[in-house]
Amino acid sequence: MTIRICKRKNLSVLLLFSFIILFSLSSCYSVRIVNKDGTPEPDPLNNSGNFYKGKKVHVIDTTISLKLHEGDFYLIEKCPSGGFYSVEYRVTFGGVLLSAITFGKKRKVKIKYVCLKEQ
Amino acid sequence: MATTTKHAIGNWDTFHNNGPFPTKVLYKTSLEGKGNMPSLIDRYNDAATEIQRLLKDALDKQEGFRAYGSAWSMNHVAHQKDNMHFNAEMNIKKAILDDEMHTASTFKRENLFFVQCGNVIKEIHKFVFDHGKSLKATGASNGQTIAGCISTGVHGSALGVGAVQDWVVGLNLIIGPNPEDIVYLERHTEPALNEVFAGRIKARVIRNDGLFNAALVGLGSFGFIHGAVIETEDRFLLKRYVKKINKDLAVELSRTLDFANSGFTVPGETDVNGKGNTAFHYKVFINPYVNDPEYVVEAIYKKPYVAEYPDPLPRIKTAIYRDLIILFTKIAEKYKNSIPKLIKVLEKSVLPAVDLEATGTLAEIFWDAPYQGPAYAIAVGVDHTNSGKALELLTRLAKDEGPIPGIYAMRFVKQSRATLAFTQFPITCMLEIDGLIWKAKKNKIISMEQFCKRTIEVLQANNIPFTIHWGKTADWSFPGLVQYMYGDKATTWKEYRSALLGEKGAKLFSNKFLEDTGLNEFIVNTSPELVQSIA
Missing domain, CATH: 3.30.465.10 (Uridine Diphospho-n-acetylenolpyruvylglucosamine Reductase; domain 3)
Structure with missing residues (x-):
């Protein structure tokens, strides 16, 4: 009997864990905006086998803390060329959860961007 | 600085x-x-x-x-x-x-x-x-x-x-x-x-x-x-059409490039007598492993520039999973008979949508390349009058000695005056095979190196004069290849290079590719006139 309960507990934990993983995975996605006429800033050392191959990538991975009276924020980034080629924003389950439980006062930010090539 | x-x-x-x-x-x-x-x-x-x-x-x-x-x-x-x-x-x-x-x-x-x-x-x-x-x-x-x-x-x-x-x-x-x-x-x-x-x-x-x-x-x-x-x-605009047409008609047009007298016409792209206008660009796509009686062709016509036209680029652009492509390659390497089926599956992602029409500038029609992963491309140039024969030989090669994970296409380019231009025929048909890099394993799939070698051998055996795209996959060490393709022009190129750079300079700007092709040869005592202005 004890063993059966233990198995049920294990099964329940496993199911819950699987559900959380599945939910987390499906809750992670990226949105990428690309500049139609822009040329990306090159990086010959970037050998990633994806969209960013050969491009100079800047990453912002941080958590922004807002005070009680603050409702909005913006990040100030600098591109030598003065423009962005692409911006990718990643939404994660953890980020959404963090924002929810802190009533929007902590915002997880994951952004990748590529500047325009200098002209 | x-x-x-x-x-x-x-x-x-x-x-x-x-x-x-x-x-x-x-x-x-x-x-x-x-x-x-x-x-x-x-x-x-x-x-x-x-x-x-x-x-x-x-x-x-x-x-x-x-x-x-x-x-x-x-x-x-x-x-x-x-x-x-x-x-x-x-x-x-x-x-x-x-x-x-x-x-x-x-x-x-x-x-x-x-x-x-x-x-x-x-x-x-x-x-x-x-x-x-x-x-x-x-x-x-x-x-x-x-x-x-x-x-x-x-x-x-x-x-x-x-x-x-x-x-x-x-x-x-x-x-x-x-x-x-x-x-x-x-x-x-x-x-x-x-x-x-x-x-x-x-x-x-x-x-x-x-x-x-x-x-x-x-x-x-x-x-x-x-x-x-x-x-x-x-500035000008290009109007792009993608059609599926009878393959004999597509190949015949490749051979003649006579749009006026071809059975292939695009409504709105004809003269007052109903004869087809000559396209700015013509391309034929071929899946060598299917017996489809039709080929997909792309015909692009030049138009005057106007400021207002619908954006030819889709607002949302999707890309196939990179891991899926790698998986397909692994399957192809292990089970060579799966290649035709895999190509058929990928066909929709690789070929343009049939009956597509789009108008845009040159920059818009030939926009960013979507694929950033491993790839090979074999491209041989033949006189367009030989395009049908060359296509037949090289598709047969893929069927008989392959299959290989790649899809064929033909494009057509006006003759260049550059000494070593592979577009050296009056109109060169660039017959291309584009696909995913594969490694021959124990299942007797032909290796990429061997396929490239056989491409040269087959064209030589059938007396079809050809060139190879300098930037593409080939057996560049094939004996006498450059001399076969370019004859005296290769010697002329080496003479001008030697005369301009001198021996030290020629060595400085050489590499293994040049050595493999024999183009690194330094020719001594070239005429000083080769590098002098001509009045």
Whole structure:
């Protein structure tokens, strides 16, 4: 009997864990905006086998803390060329959860961007 | 001062992973900031000084030196084991001034632009568009640098224009570390710019058709291409149609390119007598493993420019999972009989949608390449009158000795005057096989190397004169290949190269690709006239 309960507990934990993983995975996605006429800033050392191959990538991975009276924020980034080629924003389950439980006062930010090539 | 960073990279690879190739050093040169050096010409000359410093360093060490840009060539043509130079940050561009035009020039000043080596096609598109102009033709995409395009003969399917090097009218080369090693080349029969321009870039001028034509498709071995003068034309639009037509009709049109008398016509693209207009671009797609009675063809027609037209690019662009492509390759390597089925599955992602119609500028129609992963491409050039026969032979090769994971296509390019242009026939049919790099394993699938070798053997055995795209996958060590393809032209190219660079310079700008093809041969005692201006 004890063993059966233990198995049920294990099964329940496993199911819950699987559900959380599945939910987390499906809750992670990226949105990428690309500049139609822009040329990306090159990086010959970037050998990633994806969209960013050969491009100079800047990453912002941080958590922004807002005070009680603050409702909005913006990040100030600098591109030598003065423009962005692409911006990718990643939404994660953890980020959404963090924002929810802190009533929007902590915002997880994951952004990748590529500047325009200098002209 | 232009600044160069040095990276001990160990290995270098192409954009589509056709390497890796052992490499000691990668240099990356960035231009001086505009705020510190506002004059374009000053920054250009400053970069030239920096390149000459690097060349001297390589010469002192008795090493080689090779520039590259986007690394889109799918073989080792851009590679050099000692010193590689990434030049894509050298991207000055300027319009030509009145006082820079040669008095005998037949070019319109407003059509000419001077662009530095590292400009990629996409940024040149934008620059000339902002001056009310358009490039004449490009490759199927826009990521190559201008120097890379010229050096390897990048082409699209512009029947009446040619490849990228065919709209280049002047070349600025740096061939060594000394002041006289900065040269500006033009055709003597078609002068474009004068000594005022040459003086501004501190170059000595050589106007000589033979030298210019040899240096154009120079394989990165004719010195460091620092800049090029390009000819553009007024802005225009292209209207693109994708149709599925009877394959005999598609092949017959490839053979004749006689649009007026072909059974293939596009409504709205006919003359008053109902005869088909000649397309700006014609391309045929072929899946060699299906017996479909129809081929997908792409026909593009040139139109006057108007400001208002629907955006030809979709608002949302999706891409196939990279892991799925890798999985397909693994399956193909293990179970070769799966290849035809896998190609059929991928066909919709690879081929353009049938009955598609879109209008846009050259830059929009041939926009960014979507695929960034490992890939190979085999491309042979044959006279378009031989296109049907060559297609039959090479599809049969894939069926009999393959299969291989790739899809076939034919594009058609006007003849080039460049000595080593693979577009050397009156109209060259570029017969291409594009696909995913595979490795032959124990299931007896033919290896890529063997397939490339057999391609050459089959064309030779059937007496079809051919060339091979310099930037694509091939058995470049095949005995006598270059001599077979180009005959005396190969010798002419080597003579001009030897005369211009001298023995030390020829060695400096050589690499294994040149050695494999035999084009590294230095010819002694060439006539000084080869590198002199012709009045």
